Amino acid sequence: MSAVLKEFTVGERLLTIEGVCVSYDKPVLKKLDAKIDNIVRDGMQQGQVVALLGPSGSGKTQLFRCIAGLQRPNSGSIRLKSSTTQVMPGEVGVVAQHYPLFNHRTVLGNLLVAASRHTKDPKQAREKAVAMLEEFHLEDKAMSYPQSLSGGQRQRIAIAQQLLCSSHFLLMDEPFSGLDPLAKRRVCETIAGVSGKHDLNTMIVVTHDIESAIAIADTVWVLGRDRDDKGNPVPGARIQEVINLAEMGMAWDPDIESRPEFFELTKRIKRQFAEL
């Protein structure tokens, strides 16, 4: 299934990144701007999936931490929805690599901790946690402990946990790293499943994996440095390109990886990486 832009109506602003600078001894991010709008698509319930791609050392982790509210940029702002204040830790769900969970609690226990952050009523928290387990088809694992889960199951619990804490906004850090092709496909299916559950579900996936990024995203942000007149990189990265896969008819297609445009785009981004 592919969609074309004229079928979309643009809704509210979900994320605004404005003039973000992060520096240590040298600038890492420089006047970085980006935004995510809620795009309501006729006839489909579909959230937004943005893949943040960039060569190693370009500043993906720094940007990730800033969007999660875990790090304040030196200047500039990151705001959610219509808020006029900077994002705070906890407002955005963070699905870290390797999916840390409370190992001494059952799966349901893990979700109850998350659900209890938003309600003081234990009955309501339990209902929310159980509903989330059902949504992720993990009812039979409710009483299991995290050590007994597969990597894919841990990931789904970690996503469910973060959705309970932070409602619609999720940041995922390298969800494809170290996985074989079949496991990567399952992760893509999980991300597609979450983004298809609600129009407002918004995911930013930080990854090195260009193929998987194109397979799951509707938008790709390419992070990298500018070049000076002599072709040398200038310190301080920004979003060099926004690739609107939805507009190109390349989003939400389970067979995207067999299409010639997919190979072309992958090749182009790989070439571009060498120059960023």
Ligand SMILES: Nc1ncnc2c1ncn2[C@@H]1O[C@H](COP(=O)(O)OP(=O)(O)OP(=O)(O)O)[C@@H](O)[C@H]1O
């Ligand atoms: N605490 C710090 N002090 C000084 N420099 C730092 C610090 N943290 C990150 N940097 C620098 O910021 C730059 C960007 O790092 P970052 O980890 O965000 O890159 P990345 O794109 O996530 O890389 P990778 O893909 O290899 O994980 C690097 O040059 C790094 O050395």
